[in-house]
Amino acid sequence: GEDVEQSLFLSVREGDSSVINCTYTDSSSTYLYWYKQEPGAGLQLLTYIFSNMDMKQDQRLTVLLNKKDKHLSLRIADTQTGDSAIYFCAEERGSARQLTFGSGTQLTVLP
Amino acid sequence: SAVISQKPSRDICQRGTSLTIQCQVDSQVTMMFWYRQQPGQSLTLIATANQGSEATYESGFVIDKFPISRPNLTFSTLTVSNMSPEDSSIYLCSGKHTNNEQFFGPGTRLTVL
Numbered sequence: 001g002e003d004v005e006q007s008l009f010l011s012v013r014e015g016d017s018s019v020i021n022c023t024y025t026d027s028s029s030t031y032l033y034w035y036k037q038e039p040g041a042g043l044q045l046l047t048y049i050f051s052n053m054d055m056k057q058d059q060r061l062t063v064l065l066n067k068k069d070k071h072l073s074l075r076i077a078d079t080q081t082g083d084s085a086i087y088f089c090a091e092e093r094g095s096a097r098q099l100t101f102g103s104g105t106q107l108t109v110l111p
Numbered sequence: 112s113a114v115i116s117q118k119p120s121r122d123i124c125q126r127g128t129s130l131t132i133q134c135q136v137d138s139q140v141t142m143m144f145w146y147r148q149q150p151g152q153s154l155t156l157i158a159t160a161n162q163g164s165e166a167t168y169e170s171g172f173v174i175d176k177f178p179i180s181r182p183n184l185t186f187s188t189l190t191v192s193n194m195s196p197e198d199s200s201i202y203l204c205s206g207k208h209t210n211n212e213q214f215f216g217p218g219t220r221l222t223v224l
Contacts, residue, residue, distance in 0.1 A: 042217040096159040103153045
């Protein structure tokens, strides 16, 4: 998982936007994913983006992909306390299209 | 989306014993995978579960320690053999649809004493 990098922590105020960044290494990755993990829970698929796209929007979530720089970001608009969780980015690679995960970013939303 | 269930959800086991974890998907998926998440860590792929044939293991994981079965398109098992405290982790299975969405089960939280 060390080939996919994320910052470990992010704190924002409730109502602000959060931007979680991720860098990956495999230029042949076809899909990139964002997952959310709340304490004691499994992984919830938030969104994913195909590598030939540069943006995808889904309600409060916006994914930006810069394929040249191998940089992926997840923007959460109007962040709420319920958004506090660990967010993992993952790139799909390999013959079986398995996922390689980043270290996860702990998002803390302050009231 | 797919709903993936795992059994057991958690277990506490003695050193040297084995535990088999079951994963059931509510729809047919093209691929199934097993991951491990050690405490406070990210997810690491253990193996790809292949239907009707031997699983494909990642570096550092071997069949004798983590035998895997996948008898059909919706079910797989992972056995953690001859357990030691270092095997204490969350074990998650995932399924991938033809539309490329990859969903995860809730995980099995294993503690080895």
